[in-house]
Amino acid sequence: MNSAKNLRTPMKKALGKGASGHGTEHVIQQRALAVGLLVGFVFCFSSLVFTTNLSYESLRVWFRNPLNAATMAVVIAAGAGHFRLGVQVVIEDYIHKGSTKLLLMLASTLFAALVAMFGVFVILKLYLGA
């Protein structure tokens, strides 16, 4: 190896992560959240339409079940994580002005955090029957 031409250390090459050393986690997290969301959504939707009549009373009973409440909380939290990553890609594709991009990224992240937190709190409230 010609050290005069190549400044990369052997360790850098062995790790094979390039310049930034990160980035793949975005793709992996998006898929992992997608799988969780898929399973959770199918469970919640089918359970709701087949075991309840979507009335106030039957839904309150549905949410008193810890498995139902937990799965719905996962759907909301994983959904928020999944859409935050998705919206980030959309913003990166179409917005090229630094300040606008920063603002939109901040807004979408805060929105996702709010949706996840608020959703989980409401599910908890429903589960506790308050």
Add this chain to the structure above:
Amino acid sequence: MTEVLKSQKNTRPVSPHLQIWRWHVTMTSSILHRVTGVGNTVGMILLIAWVCCLSNGPEAYAKFTGLIGSPLGLLVVLGSALAISYHIINGIRHLLFNLGVGLTKEVASKTAWAAIILGILGGIGMFLLALQALAK
């Protein structure tokens, strides 16, 4: 696109953009995936509003169902069901792509059509299942 070329005095090679490509179905499935994804982000507000109203008591829930049961509300629900259904089915297609399955032009085009058709049928199915639950 022509404006872009003119502004660049036709000197710089420009990568083919939407207006230049001949339409193909995988393009549509990709665009739909993005559109329904953003739609589902907005639809998440609906889900949050639903559980929130439910937790606030029977009156709040009645108000919510009144709004959702209006013609416009039902249209939003149907649209949301279609968006969720398509995004899930095409999402599974994407997960299969990630496993290296179905990446040839022919298979990708066929599964794109399948995702669009199944997505529409699934969305209508979800809507009908919800109506059928309400009728119980």
